[in-house]
Amino acid sequence: MLKRIFLTLLMVLVAVVGAVAWLGYREDPGLPADPALASVDAAQRIEHGRYLASVGNCMGCHTVPGGKPYAGGRELATNFGSLYGPNLTPDADTGLGRWTADDFWRALHNGKGRDGRLLYPAFPYPSYRHVSRTDADALFAYLQSLPPVRQENRAHQLAFPYDQRFLLAGWRALYFRPLDGRPDAVAKPDSPQWLRGRYLVEGLAHCAECHTPRNRLGALRTDASLSGAMMGGQGWYAPPLTGDPVTGLGKWSPQEVFELLKTGVSARSSAVGPMAEAVHQGFQHVADADLRAMVDYLKSLPPAGTDAQAVGALPSAGLMDAGGKIYAQQCAQCHQDNGQGKAPAWPPLRDNISVVAASPLNTIRMVLSGGFAPATPGNPRPHGMPPFGHTLNDQDVAAVVSYVRNSWGNQAGGASALDVRAARESGR
Template sequence: MRIAAKLSLVFSLLVAAATAHADGLVERGRYLATVGDCVSCHTSRNGPPFAGGRVVPTPFGGIPSPNLTPDRDTGLGAWSADDFHRALHEGKGHDGESLYPAFPFTSYTKMTRADTDAIFAFLRSLPAVRNPRTDTTLRFPYRMRSLMAPWRGLFFDAGEYVADPKRSAAWNRGAYLVEGLAHCNECHARRNSFGAPVTDPILAGGIIPVQNWYAPDLSMGVNGGLAGWSEADVVSLLKTGRSPQGTALGPMAEVVMRSTQHLTDGDLAAMATYLKSLPAREPRPMPEPIANARELATRGEAIYAKQCAGCHAADGRGKGTAYPPLDRNPSVLDPTGINAIRIVLNGGFAPATAGNPRPYSMPPFSQRLGDDDAASVVTYIRQAWSNKAAAVSPNDVRAYRSVPGD
C-alpha cells in the first residue's frame, strides 16, 4: 500500500507539473499573440475573436483573414505545431501552398520555434468556431499563387533572428520584437510596385496601402520621423496612446489599444532602446512648392486662431495632457500631408487605454471647412512655429475628403 500511495503521489505531482507547464505555455502564447496583434486582422467586425473573416485590403484586391480557432474544418484544428511554425517561418500553408504576403511572414520568419509553439498552444486553447473562409477579391493575375515563387525569390529571406553579440540584451529583445513579432516594418515602410516592404533603410516610413495613412519614419535620429523624442516618449505613446510629443491616431490607435498597451514595461523599454539606435536619415527632398503656399498659410493662420488655438494653443504646444502639441508633431510633419488632412477632416480619436481610459477626441471639421479652408489651415500648421513641412493644396484635401474616417 505504501508503494502504491507513493506511486499515486508521484503521478499526481507529474500531472500537476504537466498542467502547470501547459497553462504557462498558453499564457505565454496569449502574451505573444498580443504583441503580434493577431486579433486585429483575424477578427471580423462584431465577430468572435480570432475566427477570421476580416478583409485585409491591398492594392491588388481584398484578402479575407483565416480562422485561427481550433475548428477542424475551417480553422487550425487539423494543423500541427510544425504546420504552424512553417506558416510563420516560411510563409507556407497547411497543404504547402504559398501564403500571400498580406500575412506578414516576411517579419514573422524571425520568430523562434519556442515562440511559435507558445502561440499555437494559445490558439489551440480557444473555443472552436466554425467560420468558412470566403474567396479573395484579388484581381488576375495577382490571385495566382504560382506567382508567389518568383516573389519569394526576390523579396523573402527565411531565417530566425540572430542576436547581435555587440549589443545589449535589451537592444536585442527590442530588435526581435520590432523586426519580427510586432512586424512594425509592415506599415512603417514604403512598398515597391510588387507589394514588398522596403527594408533599406528599415522603418523609414511610408503610406499604408489602401488605408491611406502615413506611418512615420521611426528613427529618433537627425531627420528621422521621431527626431527629438526620448525613449520615455516612445514608451508613453505605446503604453497609453499619448506622449508629450503627440497622440496615437488612425491605425496606430488600434495597435495601441489591442496590443502595445498590454506589453510589459521591459518589452516597451526594449523596443524604445532599439528605435533609439536607428541611424539618422538623409534630409528628404522638398516637393515642388505650391504657387499660392504663402497665401494659404496666411489664410490658415486666421482659421487656426478661430478653430484650433483654443485646444492646441496659439504657440502650437497643446494644453496639458489632453490636447496634443502640433509643433514638431509627426502626424503634422509627415512628408505627404495625408495624416494632417485626414485628422482635420475626419477628426482624431485616441485609443482608450488603462493609462488613459477617457481620452479626449478631436471633432471632425469636414462640414465646417471647405477644401480651400482645410488646405489653408493644414498648410499653416505644417509651416508655423518650428515646423517646416510642405504646403498642401485644395486638390490634396479633395482627394482625401471622400476617404472614410476612423
C-alpha cells in the same frame, strides 16, 4: 541554325523557370519542437502564447469589429485589392483545428499553408520568420485553446494578375529568404535588452510592415527600413521610427516613446488611426520591460534620410494667410496660438512627427474625420478631435493643414485641395 537557337532559348527558359520555382518554393525545414516544452505546464504555455498574441496584435487582422475573436474576416485593403484575415480558431473545417505546431511554424517562417500553398505576404511572414520556435509553439498553443468558431474564410478580392497565386513564386524568388528562427547576436551583443527589442520589433510586433516603404510589387525596401511609408489602400501614413530629428524619433526621449506605446499619448504626439488600434489591442498589454527593450532598439536607429527628402514645396503666402484665419477660429482653443497644445489631452502640432511628415495625409484625415487616442489605463478618458469635414470645404482644409505644417518652426510642405479630395474618397 534556327533550330539550334530555338533549342538554346528553350533550355534557357526552362532553366529560368526551374530557378524561379526553386527559389520561390524553397523553405527552411525548420527547427524541431523544443523538448523542454514538454515539461512546461500547459496553462503557462498558453498564457505565454496569449501574451505573444498581444505583442503581435493578432486580433487586428483576424477579428472583425464586433465579431468573434480570431474568427477571421477582417478586410485588409492594399494597392492590389482586398485580402481577408483567416479564421485562427481551432475549428476543424474553417480554422486551425487540423493544423499541427509544425504546420504553424511553416506558415510563420516559410509563408506556406498546411496544404503547401504559398501565402500572400499580407500575412507578414517576412517579419514573422524572425520568431523563435519556442514562441511559435506557445502562440499556437494559445490559438488552439480558443473556443472553435465555425466561420468560412472570405476569398481575397485581388485585381488581375495579383489574384494568380502561382505568381507568388516569382515574388518570393526576388524578395523572400526563409530563416530558421535561431536568435542571432549582430551588433550590440553585450546588450540583452537591445537584442530583445530588436527581436520584438523585427518579429512579432512586425513594425516594418507599416513603417517601411515598399516597391511597386509590395516588397519591403530593405534599404529604407522603418523610414516611414504610405499604408497602401488604408489611407494613412506611418511616420519614420528612425532617428531623424525632424520626421522621426530623434528628438523623442526614451520615456516619451515608451509612454506613446503604453498609453497612446505623450508630450509630443498621440496615437491615432491604425496606431491607436495597435496600442489599444496590443502594446498597452505588453510588459514594461519588453516595451523598454523595443524603445532601446528603436532609439538606436540612425536617421534614414529618405522621409525628409520627400517633403513637398512650401505653400503660398495666400494659402498660409487663409489657413491661419481658420486655425484661429477652429483650432487655437485646444492646440493654442503657438501650436504647443495641452498634452496629453490636446497634442502639440509643433514638432509633431505626424504633422511634419513627408505626406500631409494624416493631418488631412484628422481635420476631416477627427479621432480619438486609445483608451488605456494611462489615458482612461481620451479627449477627441471633432470632425471638420462637413463644415470646411477642400480648399479650407488644404489651407489649415498647410498652415499647421508650416508654422512655429515646422517646414513640411503644403497640402492641396486635390490631396483633400483624395483623402475624402479614400475614407469612404
